[in-house]
Amino acid sequence: MLQRLSNVEDEDIGGALPLGKPERLVIVTDAWHPQVNGVVRSIENTNRELAKLGVEVAMVTPQGFRSVPCPTYPEIRLSIATYGQVARQIRQHNPSYVHIATEGPLGLTARRWCLKNRMPFSTSYHTRFPEYVAARLPIPKSWLYSFVRWFHNSGAGCMVATPSLARELSDKGIRNLVPWSRGIDANQFHPTALEDRPFGLQRPVFMTVGRVALEKNLPAFLDLDLPGSKVVVGDGPARAELEKRHPDVLFTGLKFGEELARIYAQADVFVFPSLTDTFGNTILEALASGVPVAAYPVTGPLDIIGEDSDVGALDEDLRAACLAALACSREKARELAVQYSWEAATQQFINNIRAANGVITPKWKKAWQFAKTLPRARKPA
Structure with a gap:
């Protein structure tokens, strides 16, 4: 199973820290509240675990500045x-x-x-920036990947x-790639007794959760001829159009916390139609x-499920x-x-940052060579 490498539960990145030295981390991100997406949730969960480790975290986000809506995607503020x-x-x-989380x-x-200021810094690749921009603007992806490499x-x-x-980005010329997996709150998201007709719908229930946006490839799911019912949980710029095209599909809008967990647990199959996500936190949920x-x-x-x-x-x-x-x-x-x-994922995160700043000697490079042996992702036509 490929997930064992991405999770790295035995944490092979370690090293001793100088005693008594405070750790103050600034995370800079263009993705933050009121956005609801995997970037925001990953940073939130990581910050919670960093506090348990005694790391002081300060955020630099759009909330501290004037902003304008992103063209074609007003929910995102620039x-x-x-x-x-x-x-x-x-x-x-x-x-x-x-740590710089986004390329905005x-x-x-x-x-x-x-x-x-000759300050070492780490970055993270949360979003397929070239693909998302090229889908909205007439800019060649080769130019956009040049920008990503430069950044x-x-x-x-x-x-x-x-x-x-990692393998895909390495093929694009991006260097110094290090693993940072994701976690799940297994207390919040858990199985429950299945209802005969959840949401008043006929089973089986095929469900997807996430942003209702162009890059999520939702028509590939919504256009399918499937038995039972389809449910879309989330909101976004494509919702109005898709609701009009698919009146037989239940669109619930945004859901959070325990209500979201209860909705997940009533699905028979979770459908993940995206071709561009870099992980898929909703898969774990x-x-x-x-x-x-x-x-x-x-x-x-x-990476999470494997082909067989x-x-x-x-x-x-x-x-x-x-x-x-x-x-x-x-x-x-x-x-x-x-x-x-999230505990293991956050240990990866902070040790990557310590290694980037020369505080510890990283040991992940040897393990990360496994990426070269994995099958390449295949994108359907």
Whole structure:
């Protein structure tokens, strides 16, 4: 199973820290509240675990600056901030370390500050930036990948969630790739008794959760001829159009906390139609809820589930995957999900940052060579 490498439960990154030295981390991100996405949730969960480790975290986010809506995606706010404004926010926290989470306006300015002040910094690759931009604007992906290389290669380590993504980015010329997996709150997301007609719908219930946006490839799921019912949980710029095109589909809007967990647990199959996600936090949430997963054999599903699995089905024919997933084990889905913990993922995260700053000697490079042996993700036509 590929997930054992991405989770790294035995934590082979360690090293002793100098005693008595406070650790102050500044995280710079263009993705933050009120956005609801995997970047925001990953940083939130990581910050909670960092506090338990005694690491002081300060955030530099769009909430501290004037912003404008992103063209074609108004839910995303783009910060309007001068170099001096961003520099002051970073300096006032007197950071031991700086981590830049996104390639947006704040990330670019923080990168400039770090280089100017000879401050080592780490980055993370959360989003397929070239693919997302190219889908909305007439810009060649080759130009966008040149920008991504320029941005991330100037840092001391670029964190990626899965081995297959590491291999893909390495092929694109991005260096210093280091593993940072993800976790799941298995207490919040858990199986419950199945209702005969959840949401008043006929079973089987095929469900997807996430942003209702172009890059999520939702029509590949919604256009399928499947038995039972379909449910979409989430919101986004494509929701109105998709609701109009698919009046037979239940669109619930955004859900949070225990209500979201209860909804997950009533699904028969979780459908993950995205071809561009770098991990897929919702896959773990579904598995923890005891729900098998149907997806394409691409980065994320390949790493978490694997091609031959009892917890889900991966197929270039998404309909075939959905039907095959009906026969998968809900118990084994749960067993797989609980292997992932935010505690282990956060230990990876902070040790990557310590290694980038020369505080410890990293030991992950040898293990990360496994990425070269993994099958390449296949993107269906």
